[in-house]
Amino acid sequence: MATAATAPAYTSSESHGATGLMSWLTTVDHKRIGILYLHTSLFFFVVGGLEAIIMRYQLMRPNMQAVSAETFNQLFTMHGTTMVFLVIMPLSAAFFNFLIPLQIGARDVAFPRLNAFSYWVYLLGGVFITLPILFGLAPDGGWFAYAPLTTRTYSPTQNMNFWVLGVQILGVSSLAAAFNFATTIINMRAPGMNLMRMPMFTWMSFVVQWLIILAFPVITVALFFLQFDRFFGTNFYTVTAGADPLLWQHLFWIFGHPEVYILILPAFGLVSEVLPTNSKKPLFGYPVMAYSGILIGFLGFGVWAHHMFAVGMGPMADTVFGVTTMLIAIPTGVKIFNWIFTMWGGSLRFNTAMKYAIALIGMFTIGGISGITHASPPSDLQQTDTYYIVAHFHYVLFGGAIMGIFSGIYHYFPKMYGRKMDEGLGNLHFWLNFIALNLTFFPMHFSGMLGMPRRIYTYDAGQGWETFNLISSIGAFLMAPAMLVFLYNFFKSKKHGEVAGDNPWDAPTLEWSIPSPPPEYNFAQIPMVTSRYPMWDITHPERTAEIPHSTKGWDEARHRSDEHILPGGGHMADMAPAHIETAAKTASELDIPMPTPTIKPLLVALGMLVMVASLLPFFAGKTSAFVVLLAIGAGTMIYSLYDWLTTPLEEAH
Amino acid sequence: MTRFFRPRQLVPVLSVATLPLLFAACSGNYPNSTFQHTTEFNRDLTSLWNQMMWWGLAVFVIVETLLVYVIVRFRRRPDSPEPRHVHGNALMEISWTVAPALILAIIAVPTVRSIWKYQTPAPNGSLQIEVIGHQWWWEFKYPEHGITTANEIYLPVGRTVNFTLRSADVIHSFWIPGLGGKRDAVSNQVNHLWYTPDSVGVTGWIGSCNEYCGASHANMRFRVFTVAPADFDSWANHQKAKAVYPPPAPDTVAVRQVAAAPAPAPAAIAEGYVFPAAQRPAHVVPATPIPAGNTFTEGLTGDPQRGLAIYSRSACIGCHKIDGNPMSIGIIGPNLTHIASRATIAGGLFPNDTRHMQLWIKNARKMKPGVTMNSLGKGEFDPILKMTVTVGGLTDQEIADIAAYLQMLK
């Protein structure tokens, strides 16, 4: 806690001189990239939230005419797209970036510049897909973009082009990041950090990276087909050419269902860090928690058609997908009980992070139970595409993923900024959010089962839906002050929060063994770990006495120490048994090579975006604009990529 | 910063807030509820739901009770001892793996049984109805009777109905929540859905499109009338006949009107059964307000004869079909042969009366977003073509005449 006295706002790149805009544009530090992800996705969270509030205003009473049908359709399309691709995934990515190297005792990710590239592609893709809503040109085919509605015949305007191109761009970002983090976790763990000692957040992230690696190519292909149909006149979804409109649905959901687990597993990981820390108890059934995460990921690939029980797949397919969907409830249930028994007999500290973590358990359970009712295909026929489904997946994604992520933000804020967030405001934020969540989404169970379809911009009076919609709308309006409280707390605490120290929550894992905020090299000496809870081994050995300790992996590391360099640079002599680091020296003082900041990933991303955007004038038949944009984009991209590939990561050291 | 908010104070607040919600859910008038025991399908689905809900409720109570207990019991206090550091318990973990598996197995049995029961071909003798989804209206055909109609179905109580679902364009989904589950109408695919409305009264139902299908997805509704079998036959016999306008000779009309006055019953048979407007439940009567900017000259009286002539030389005939009007052979839009017998127009959006019909003909695209039917009124702005209608536009008088003609097509 020695560094705490002057705990600054985030400054970890002293050796490269930097604060200021340029330092952010050129950063390759995983922690700074994580912080960029966090801020960008919070911005998009506000955008997606505003879209929702406008929709809830329109639906507050029957036959409202606050917005037109066209606008409403753009709003719900963008709300879904934003929350999935621009908010929850990148919020998780913020934690992947910030935490994974710290949790596994590495000095960096495997490919720092690729990491910067992922972020810039995300930012530019997010702007590309979001900006058109200001001009009434936003995508309007739903976040699921079912063909043939989204083909050129039925969506002849530019609107859907922003979606088919934008989501493709975001896919590049996710895939690049997934290769990077998968490699980081496989290959850059500190000596002794074997798989069954990884913190649970890293475990869940590891599963998620594989889900991204295996699921995103499928949506990539589906999107290529749709792009080719729209831009080049192919027939993949052309009804008159004999196409099967269900092709899109199958491809989309083969991606789309694993996507659900991509959204929820990182939040599961975060609460699996928060609960033990604030209960003074180790995670209950660590191996089962890890295995159930893997099993959820694995089964997640076998349940996609449960989104399609109404399309007429036939009884055999319905049976198979109904049963596999029910199976997936088992590992999920295991997680719920293991969390509860992590707290059982503990000494619970109810800070905001803990409240959010507990809220995840309670709320996700509701989403899980309603999920079972439409895992049964016949029952689903009364539920699918109604507000009941809207209620279900908001309990899963808001009550689950967002609650978990807020828990993570409150928990890890001190590590990011060296200061704590205000607990009073945090408490207010939590309760406002918790009430708003239930007020908004619980009544939707009723409106759905009482016959209200989804995605309707208006509904007639006298259908029995008035009360529930009114309550839902009031709940949605309440989310705005909740978010404002959070944002105020977030930005205020960065500068004026209570100074936190290295390990303010008395947490068990490696990221808490280093100063807050961490120096750019993370670990002056790479920790060699002997158990799952290296910090508790030091601070509370009694808590970890019952689990096996060993120096397995150390010998191998030492054996290679003569010739090898540590993960993220540095020499083997820098290795030491897990310890608390207080030293605040610069990387150059410690002789740790750090990657050189570079603008090239940003330029490559920019070139790629311009190239993709050139298809918009092509669609409108403006060939010269298309050629010019394509040339500029391709030129920028190829030149910067060449420059990137021929420049070493670090300056000669 | 001090604490703004004491969570424990919230417990009564929350319970008070939840109560009206539960009351609201349990009482009140819910005409589109999915839990109505109207068909064997819906009864099976409700019983399936009930089983799942009880199990779900049990799980919910167990989890949330444990959670609340843990929160209250193990809250950290100044004198809290250091906890015991349990890392897991194989027996417990196995039990909460096996228990949910058993519950799911119990649920799976009726699930699988229902899947196979309702995905077999419909029983013999079912009433066949072909459903074709269009952006944004429903076309219904009764092949048995040779009827083509739109946005409205009549079902005889007690007879199994087998819907054959197709789409003319994008994917739609056919759903009558009060009668049973939904099924998609998928392009290039034929789907089926059958059930028997055996425990229903003579009443009306709302149906809707449930798969997002573009601009007016919300405005793709239809009405279902469950009627006595004899009334159904009367309705069907009349619907399959050609349009009764223009009348064969002017005197006949006069004679019939005179004759009808003292003895209404035979006339009613001649007209065919129509679900009486006065008996329609409130929720099937559209309350959609007329969108701003739609106006029509007050006080015009339409002449059906003139209307017939204008209709037959206007764009109308390119898209609409009227059996009995040899000029009107279009198939893009709804069949209008017995338009005046229907309760609603415009995909169930508006009631079928003269005023709405006039406004609809004048500028359909301002009445319902995105519709295929052009704006027709002279001087009207077409929001899709983004231009004002000039040449060939209809005057209000002409529109009133056409509306008068259409209102004759009982």
Place this chain on the structure above:
Amino acid sequence: MTSHAAAAEGHAHEHHYTTTGLDNRKVAIWSFIGSECMLFASLISTYLIYKGRSVVGPLPHETWTDPSTGAVFKPILNIPITSASTFVLLMSSLAMVLALAAVENKDKPLPANAGWWDRQLASSKLWLWCTCILGATFLGFQAFEFTSFVHEGLTLRRNLFGSSFFTLTGFHGAHVTVGVIWLGSLLAIDYKRGLRPSDTLMVDIAALYWHFVDVVWIAIFTLVYLIK
């Protein structure tokens, strides 16, 4: 600086301590290949799902007569020519193996009795050239095939078969093109400073990609061309 050309990402040190002992780039390329498997699986499945659903010809294995014009379209796939191009691509994989071996063994002195063949085997330039040329030849076959198909009336827009066939084989062709450019850049390095055994990993990664692309083609050739 350029001595690190195509060394791409990763810290510029040759020997890195890693958990598995493998280089990060090698782990990454394997995960990338996993992802590519799903990409081609989706493309191939689509082709197979759409096989037989086209409402007009030309068709892959069947003769189709246009009912309105009476024009006859013969089965369009030319299996002998594609067998030849498949052979060419397979041979390129062999050349790739030899190129990798040549780089790996560059520091090993040739045996005293080394003949002409041994000297050729030691030439990384020769085998990289061979791989590149064979890859380019495959692309030439594909260009020929595409042109003649278009000539016979099968375009991207013609029918479902045309859309799914050109997209699938086009994606594969694009992968081969990327591979040829990649190998070309290795060749450029070889000419500039000579590939050393310390560059083995760099060549190994390119080789993994190349073999993967080759294996995908075997799957495509079997499922699209051979199975009727």
